[in-house]
Amino acid sequence: MAKWPLPYPESPPMRLSQFHLHTSKETPAEAEIVSHKLMLKAGMIRKLAAGLYTWSPLGLRVLRKVETVVREEMDRAGAIELQLPTIQPKELWEESGRWQKFGDQLLKIRDRKEAEYCYSPTAEEAITDFARQELSSYKQLPVNFYQVQTKFRDEIRPRFGVMRAREFLMKDAYSFHLTDEDLAREYRNMHAAYSRIFTRLGLRFRAVQADSGAIGGDASQEFHVLADSGEDAIAFSTGSDYAANVEAAAAAAPGPRSAPAETLRKVETPTQRTCEDVAALLGIPLARTVKSVALMAEDGFVLALVRGDHAVNGIKLGKVPGLAGHRLAGEAEILEHLGCEPGFLGPLNPRKAVRIVADREVAAMADFVVGANEAGFHLAGVNWGRDLPEPDVVADIRNVVEGDRAEDGGELRLARGIEVGHVFQLGRKYSQALGFTVLDENGKATVPAMGxxxxxISRIVAAAIEQNHDDAGIVWPEAMAPWRAVVCVINPKNDPTVAEAAEALYRELAAAGVETALDDRGLRPGAMFADIELIGIPHRIVVSERGLAAGTFEYRHRRAGESENLDRAALLARFGL
Amino acid sequence: MAKWPLPYPESPPMRLSQFHLHTSKETPAEAEIVSHKLMLKAGMIRKLAAGLYTWSPLGLRVLRKVETVVREEMDRAGAIELQLPTIQPKELWEESGRWQKFGDQLLKIRDRKEAEYCYSPTAEEAITDFARQELSSYKQLPVNFYQVQTKFRDEIRPRFGVMRAREFLMKDAYSFHLTDEDLAREYRNMHAAYSRIFTRLGLRFRAVQADSGAIGGDASQEFHVLADSGEDAIAFSTGSDYAANVEAAAAAAPGPRSAPAETLRKVETPTQRTCEDVAALLGIPLARTVKSVALMAEDGFVLALVRGDHAVNGIKLGKVPGLAGHRLAGEAEILEHLGCEPGFLGPLNPRKAVRIVADREVAAMADFVVGANEAGFHLAGVNWGRDLPEPDVVADIRNVVEGDRAEDGGELRLARGIEVGHVFQLGRKYSQALGFTVLDENGKATVPAMGxxxxxISRIVAAAIEQNHDDAGIVWPEAMAPWRAVVCVINPKNDPTVAEAAEALYRELAAAGVETALDDRGLRPGAMFADIELIGIPHRIVVSERGLAAGTFEYRHRRAGESENLDRAALLARFGL
Incomplete structure (x- = not known):
């Protein structure tokens, strides 16, 4: 038996001739989004069946980069890794009630003995079962367990490649706490860890408040990678790290209302049924008009008012007392209450008494324009208190828009995002359902709180491409690239000194910790460079007979337009060496 | 956006107070074998359902050690890692015919659209499907793809913990070749890689020929970890690395037959029906007697002869021409052919003509003892040619025994083993079935050979424990231990200098690359030491007030009976520092 540890020899050079690289010039017809297209063209993934993808050697290198950063930061944050089974018994999922509730996304399985299982799409039940076997005292809390594991969700319409695959790689962590305060502390700890993860990966991202507009501690946040193709619209502030789904985002409250300066007047708007048309006709800014939206709610007819350049937000409206179940009013209902057809509606002179819910911005307006409740007419110079009573309710009922002032004093910007992470204060839902208690300091059985x-992880790879690509292909952030650098050998068989110089450079970079590949495939320069651009390697170095004669290497950064001829010292300096 | 790379800070000390360690003193009743018992007692695994185990943080550390060594050696051997989906479509498994043939171990699944899939128990089909999409030219061969992945086999009786679990972690590799010779080359390459893997893991193992006794290149070998509790009996030679399943193992052929020295004589053996009893009665070695086993085969009654101290090997017997479908003869058949009841059977004086199949050893004997075909009598001094005709067939039809001479000149030893690896020259079974061809040098479509x-991986953890344990618990080989060393702090709260000294030592060892844990849990020494022995840490160092006063640390190796007091330099020397 050999003595331990056996010396682990220096790795052989990573030669692309010995690696499996399989790019394609054709744009795959099945791919709808750019990351899916580029992952197929670069040969990172191959489809096995709907929503099931093989990660090729190239793709897996990138996936592992992400996995490693996630693992390092989870460890650093004090979370402890374990591994739960992917196949989990029905009985456990029945304890939480999710065997039914999870719906058809839960892949259900019968074994040879007809016992029922599912392929885990998430693991709250399994981890709580582990915890109730392992943890019995407050002394063992807090604890945060995580795993990096293949998950399955039986999506009804898997698409976009690994962006919405059925089988995917996920890091899921679950923490247990004696008190809500301690849960909140760990929530902030995880929030910070996630921020470090996405920062280290080199991605532009925002932590988005999923369900509330208030700045500050929240029970749930989503981490989004910013990309124009993102499914979610988010708003973020330039003044802090505040970000929220557009539907949940809040702007700062408006300043005080100005004093009336105009007199109330009726203006002819024969064909002007929208705020845009009315503003154009009157030659005033759209922000001086008010849109009246007729609703039916629990206690009858309601007129919701937002500025002409704003849109009503149904979720916010639903939070106004009495408006939880509101719907748009029909034409008959509108005629009954306002005596007018849509297009000319307003809060003045209704046929019947009408409840007015005004957006905060509208309540702060003076000298505004509304419909006259008379076909072909609007009212201008309208002022609260003077021309109509103050609104029954003033609330934030609109979507934020680009340029809104944020509560933190910054400006709101709109962007689109791809959700790649989620932190959530679960509370006691699962620990209660599964009967998990620990003894507290006084020996009393207590149900732990859970986050x-x-x-x-696999989704991050696609999201990073959505954010970082150009016409030539993928533009990896350094931390995610399959290799940071590639040394390209021109005509390696022509002149052995070229191959030798390339390998010497490769070894120098590798020894200095720069993960490098050697492109010794002997392709023509054009084809070779196209591959290297397509697969997105940050640093490309070309070793050629001509360059060696001149004592230079041709260097190009993936984000740079031009290549440069650098001598050895200048080249190494690009890597901080 | 922060500059890349972000500095990754020094890891915090691995404090056991912050880790989740959960040992148990009780011996779990459900566990039948020692590795299962110790993994449960050490808290390495927890059962979720039959054959489904959670790997606790402690268990996962060990699993990852094995995974890392496997990955490093596969990379070093030139194999390329990828990742196939765990869920694979029925259609693919039907192409190979294994959807039916695999039997009930294949976990079959229906998705929400009633499409059928299985949880991959192995991936020949999926990799061949990947290969036929990716590889089209001989220039892309040879190639060896591997993955480290969760697999599922729906065992009818899952037991022995992770030794025979349903969900398990496996490394599976598949190579593709233009010629059989190149497949044989890669087979040898993988054989060497496997040998490095098990050597690095610090395990006693043998590469066992599964289906043939001949020394030399073979189409299939199993790697076994040696352990008394192993399910498989294997024979290995002291003269080379030859090893085979006992049923397949071959000893060297015997030397030439001696000349007759005794006369044929009939001896009374009234109650002596076994070779042992006859040898005892006559005062001769058991090896001088011959056992007669009566069989019925295709062409009638056969008498198989092996030495009294040997056992007939049914598999070898089945390879003798005409004996493929043999069975033991019944009493009536024996009476009909030999005219005698069992216990006194022999090849001389049968009632009817009988075919004699003699083991090579029996054919080389002189002056031996056999039954007389007459109740109560045996014949002694029997010699081939003189007293009866030469055997109809001479062949190797026995099991080898401890001490047999091996074909390589060494001696055969018997051991028990646990199968943990398998290398196999598959040939063209799957590439043919899935219609996978590449163009050869002449542009001709060719079906690649496959290994x-x-x-x-998870089984290795259990096998290592079966091989390495004592009454106090697990005795890890250094390469598999969760930590190589643990620094135990006695009464950390009593005297802050003790905790400081322990942490300083921890940091020194960690900085020198010795993976170390700090046991700062504040347990009583007895309980702490019992834990550390149970979980099998190779090096234990105790830092105490008394030791510090004397300028020493108490050091004990897990395999040593006694602890020693060492000064700092002597202690570091134990780690080669």
């Missing part, structure tokens, strides 16, 4: 924290 | 190479 859960997920990251879609 | 497959598996390692049961």
């Amino acid at each position: 859960c924290y997920g990251i879609g | 497959c190479y598996g390692i049961g």
Whole structure:
């Protein structure tokens, strides 16, 4: 038996001739989004069946980069890794009630003995079962367990490649706490860890408040990678790290209302049924008009008012007392209450008494324009208190828009995002359902509070491409690239000194910790460079007979337009060496 | 956006107070074998359902050690890692015919659209599907793809913990070749890689020929970890690395037959029906007697002869021409052919003509003892040619025994083993069935030859424990231990200098690359030491007030009976520092 440890020899050079690289010039017809297209063209993934993808050697290198950063930061944050089974018994999922509730996304399985299982799409039940076997005292809390594991969700319409695959790689963490305060502390700890993860990966991202507009501690946040193709619209502030789904985002409250300066007047608007048309006709800014939206709610007819350049936000409206179940009013209902057809509606002179819910911005307006409740007419110079009573309710009922002032004093910007992470204060839902208690300091059985924290590792790869690509292909952030650098050998068989110089450079970079590949495939320069651009390697170095004669290497950064001829010292300096 | 790379800070000390360690003094009743018992007692695994185990943080550390060594050696051997989906479509498994043939171990699944899939128990089909999409030219061969992945086999009786779990972690590799010769080359390459893997893991193992006794290149070998509790009996030679399943193992052929020295004589053996009893009665070695086993085969009654101290090997017997479908003869058949009841059977004086199949050893005997075909009598001094005709067939039809001479000149030893790896020259079975061809040098479509190479990563953990344990618990080889060393702090709260000294030592060892844990849990020494022995840490160092006063640390190796007091330099020397 050899003595331990056996010396682990220096790795052989990573030669692309010995690696499996399989790019394609054709744009795959099945791919709808750019990351899916580029992952197929670069040969990172191959489809096995709907929503099931093989990660090729190239793709897996990138996936592992993400996985490693996630693992390092989870460890650093004090979370402890374990591994739960992917196949989990029905009985456990029945304890939480999710065997039914999860719906058809839960892949259900019968074994040879007809016992029922599912392929875990998430693991709150399994981890709580582990915890109730392992943890019995407050002394063992707090604890945060995580795993990096293949998950399955039986999506009804899997698409976009690994962006919405059925089988995917996820990091899921679950923490247990004696008190809500301690849960909140760990939530902030995970929030910070997630921020470090996405920062280290080199991605532009925002932590988005999913369900409330208030700045500050929240029970749930989503981490989004910013990309124009993102499914979610988010708003973020230039003044802090505040970000929220557009539907949940809040702007700062408006300043005080100005004093009336105009007199109330009726203006002819024969064909002007929209605020845009009315503003154009009157030659005033759209922001001086008010849109009246007729609703039916629990206690009858309601007129919701937002500025002409704003849109009503149904979720915010639903939070106004009495408006939880509101719907748009029909034409008959509008005629009954306002005596007018849509297009000319307003809060003045209704046929019947009408409840007015005004957006905060509208309540702060003076000298505004509304419909006259008379076909072909609007009212201008309208002022609260003077021309109509103050609104029954003033609330934030609109979507924020680009340029809104944020509560933190910054400006709101709109962007689109791809959700890649989620931190969530679960509370006691699962620990209660599964009967998990620990003894507290006084020997009393206590149900621990629980947090859960997920990251879609395979999804991050696609999201990073959505954010970082150009016409030539993928533009990896350095931390995610399959290799940071590639040394390209021109005509390696022509002149052995070229191959030798390339390998010497490769070894120098590798020894200095720069993960490098050697492109010794002997392709023509054009084809070779196209591959290297397509697969997105940050630093490309070309070793050629001509360059060696001149004592230079041709260097190009993936984000740079031009290549440069650098001598050895200048080249190494690009890597901080 | 922060500059890349972000500095990754020094890891915090691995404090056991912050880790989740959960040992148990009780011996779990459900566990039948020692590795299962110790993994439960050490808290390495917890059962979720039959054959489904959670790997606790402690268990996962060990699993990852094995995974890392396997990955490093596969990379070093030139194999390329990828990742196939765990869920695979029925259609693919029907192409190979294994959807039916695999049997009930294949976990079959229906998705929400009633499409059928299985949870991959192995991946020949999926990799061949990947290969036929990716590889089209001989220039892309040879190539060896591997993955480390969760697999599922729906065992009818899952037991022994992770030794025979349903969900398990496996490394599976698949290579593709233009010629059989190149497949044989890669087979040898993988064989060497596997040998490095098990050597690095610090395990006693043998590469066992599964299906033939000949020394030399073979189409299939199993790698076994040696352990008394192993399910498989294997024979290995002291003269080379030859090893085979006992049923397949071959000893060297015997030397030439001696000349007759005794006369044929009939001896009374009234109650002596076994070779042992006859040898005892006559005062001769058991090896001088011959056992007669009566069989019925295709062409009638056969008498198989092996030495009294040997056992007939049914598999070898089945390879003798005409004996493929043999069975033991019944009493009536024996009476009909030999005219005698069992216990006194022999090849001389049968009632009817009988075919004699003699083991090579029996054919080389002189002056031996056999039954007389007459109740109560045996014949002694029997010699071939003189007293009866030469055997109809001479062949190797026995099991080898401890001490047999091996074909390589060494001696055969018997051991028990646990199969943890398998290398296999598959040939063209799957590439043919899935219609996978590449163009050869002449532009001709050619079906590539294929090899497959598996390692049961989770099984290795259990096998290592079966091989390495004592009454106090697990005795890890250094390469598999959760930590190589643990620094135990006695009464950390009593005297802050003790905790400081322990942490300083921890940091020194960690900085020198010795993976170390700090046991700062504040347990009583007895309980702490019992834990550390149970979980099998190779090096234990105790920092105490008394030791510090004397300028020493108490050091004990897990395999040593006694602890020693060492000064700092002597202690570091134990780690080669």
